[in-house]
Amino acid sequence: MSHHYIRFSDVHFSYPHGPEVLCGVDLLITHGEHVALLGLNGSGKSTLLLQINGLLLPSRGEVVVGDIPVSKKTLRLVRQSVGMVFQNSDDMLFMPTIGEDVAFGPRNMGLPETEVERRVGAALESVGLAGFEDRPAFSLSGGQRRAAAIASVLSMEPDILVLDEPSANLDARARRQLIDIIAGFSHTVLLATHDTEMALELCPRALVMDAGRIVADAPTALLAASTDSIAAGIFDTARPAPILAPASN
Amino acid sequence: MSKLENTLISINSLARPATDRTDAVAMLAVTLLYLVAVLSVPLYAPQRIIWLAVYPVVQSEVSGIGFLRVFLRSLWVLPLILLIGVFNPVLDTQTAFMVGGVAVSRGWVSFISIVLRGLLAMQAVLLLAMSAGFYDMCGALRRFGCPRVLVTQLQFTYRYMAVITEEALWMDRARKARGFGRRNYPLRMWGRMVGQLLVRSYERAARVHRAMLARGFDGTMPLSRRTRMTRRSWCFIAAWTSVVLLLRFADISSLFIK
Numbered sequence: 171m172s173h174h175y176i177r178f179s180d181v182h183f184s185y186p187h188g189p190e191v192l193c194g195v196d197l198l199i200t201h202g203e204h205v206a207l208l209g210l211n212g213s214g215k216s217t218l219l220l221q222i223n224g225l226l227l228p229s230r231g232e233v234v235v236g237d238i239p240v241s242k243k244t245l246r247l248v249r250q251s252v253g254m255v256f257q258n259s260d261d262m263l264f265m266p267t268i269g270e271d272v273a274f275g276p277r278n279m280g281l282p283e284t285e286v287e288r289r290v291g292a293a294l295e296s297v298g299l300a301g302f303e304d305r306p307a308f309s310l311s312g313g314q315r316r317a318a319a320i321a322s323v324l325s326m327e328p329d330i331l332v333l334d335e336p337s338a339n340l341d342a343r344a345r346r347q348l349i350d351i352i353a354g355f356s357h358t359v360l361l362a363t364h365d366t367e368m369a370l371e372l373c374p375r376a377l378v379m380d381a382g383r384i385v386a387d388a389p390t391a392l393l394a395a396s397t398d399s400i401a402a403g404i405f406d407t408a409r410p411a412p413i414l415a416p417a418s419n
Numbered sequence: 420m421s422k423l424e425n426t427l428i429s430i431n432s433l434a435r436p437a438t439d440r441t442d443a444v445a446m447l448a449v450t451l452l453y454l455v456a457v458l459s460v461p462l463y464a465p466q467r468i469i470w471l472a473v474y475p476v477v478q479s480e481v482s483g484i485g486f487l488r489v490f491l492r493s494l495w496v497l498p499l500i501l502l503i504g505v506f507n508p509v510l511d512t513q514t515a516f517m518v519g520g521v522a523v524s525r526g527w528v529s530f531i532s533i534v535l536r537g538l539l540a541m542q543a544v545l546l547l548a549m550s551a552g553f554y555d556m557c558g559a560l561r562r563f564g565c566p567r568v569l570v571t572q573l574q575f576t577y578r579y580m581a582v583i584t585e586e587a588l589w590m591d592r593a594r595k596a597r598g599f600g601r602r603n604y605p606l607r608m609w610g611r612m613v614g615q616l617l618v619r620s621y622e623r624a625a626r627v628h629r630a631m632l633a634r635g636f637d638g639t640m641p642l643s644r645r646t647r648m649t650r651r652s653w654c655f656i657a658a659w660t661s662v663v664l665l666l667r668f669a670d671i672s673s674l675f676i677k
Contacts, residue, residue: 265554
């Protein structure tokens with residue numbers, strides 16, 4: 171795939187017997203962009219991410235990844251291009267060892283074993299887990315598990331990286347490592363998060379979702395400074411001054 | 420540590436090979452041969468089955484698992500084995516031999532034979548799963564031509580045993596945290612908890628399945644590198660095949676029983 175872009179055209183989606191969760195989403199993320207997807211809980215962020223590699227398909231409208239429209243027929247191609255990191259790392263680590271987990275994607279791609287081993291080594295190295303190949307997932311800390319989950323996606327050498335709440339439940343050091351890993355990914359990144367500081371650091375552009383719609387598409391720094399009620403709710407700019415702030419007199 | 424935590428640790432530990440030296444394909448080949456050898460010993464010759472215990476005893480010690488552990492786990496199937504053989508002493512009362520003036524019927528001999536072969540067969544299968552690791556064992560089954568659907572079902576059954584136990588563990592912790600030591604809940608509440616457990620496990624399974632699909636899973640679990648045959652695999656098979664065939668066909672007990 172030569173163009174690692176994501177395009178949503180009037181995408182609607184509703185779960186069975188449920189209300190519409192995506193209500194006519196239009197967006198274009200171009201090659202190499204790092205974009206944050208912000209929004210309150212239940213605004214439709216995760217549902218939107220699941221459309222990108224066809225885990226959910228639109229009820230109406232079209233999602234195009236690279237030059238490929240996402241449909242049942244193109245799932246294999248699309249999933250080779252889009253690496254998705256889920257919110258809960260434990261859901262991604264289901265093999266007996268970290269090495270097997272990281273090799274799961276490349277083996278499904280039908281790569282030869284020597285190439286699988288090379289990719290496993292490189293992916294674990296890039297997330298700081300070199301030498302963890304034979305460790306079971308349950309013996310790792312939360313931060314290491316998150317890193318392993320990311321490695322399991324990086325080993326597929328995706329053109330587009332999609333992350334759902336990657337910094338949730340991480341301590342400061344693990345969060346910093348995660349930011350460094352994502353910053354080192356040179357292709358397209360779409361990052362759904364409540365961690366606005368991470369969004370500011372990693373993503374020059376941000377999309378804001380509310381009730382299944384993209385209600386803002388602007389530079390992240392501009393949104394952070396906005397007094398708009400939705401942006402203020404996301405960036406928490408309406409909060410009172412910290413009580414431990416030094417007295418001004 | 421609670422029983423559920425112990426169970427979860429046991430399930431998870433079964434996923435990995437006991438040692439990196441264990442070769443799943445070779446283990447499976449020897450296990451299949453061993454099962455045929457054990458089950459083909461004549462029913463009224465339990466003294467010839469006993470010698471076949473050499474394989475589980477030696478191999479469990481060599482692979483670092485320990486025979487006692489394998490033996491104790493094999494006792495899980497004892498009730499089933501007893502059920503299969505329990506009517507033999509009643510139905511087959513013909514005298515087989517005398518011990519100190521007491522007649523031992525052919526029914527008792529066949530009963531002992533059934534118990535022995537049942538336990539040894541179970542021990543061999545447990546040894547395979549424990550030393551090769553569950554996933555490598557499944558990979559080896561695929562290499563032996565076992566249908567893909569069956570192997571995938573085995574892998575999912577194993578995976579979801581861990582998922583259900585994990586969810587049960589979290590629910591149990593939440594209950595204990597607010598239960599203040601209370602144990603005598605009404606049956607209706609336990610029923611609701613079981614229902615909740617199934618719903619939670621289903622949701623978790625759906626999330627795991629999504630994560631697998633996102634990485635190209637198409638219904639077939641990829642085989643690991645440990646299921647490839649090496650020169651050591653062939654040596655292992657050759658050594659144990661010789662031993663098992665010798666124990667099966669050479670009547671060693673006749674050297675001791677005149």
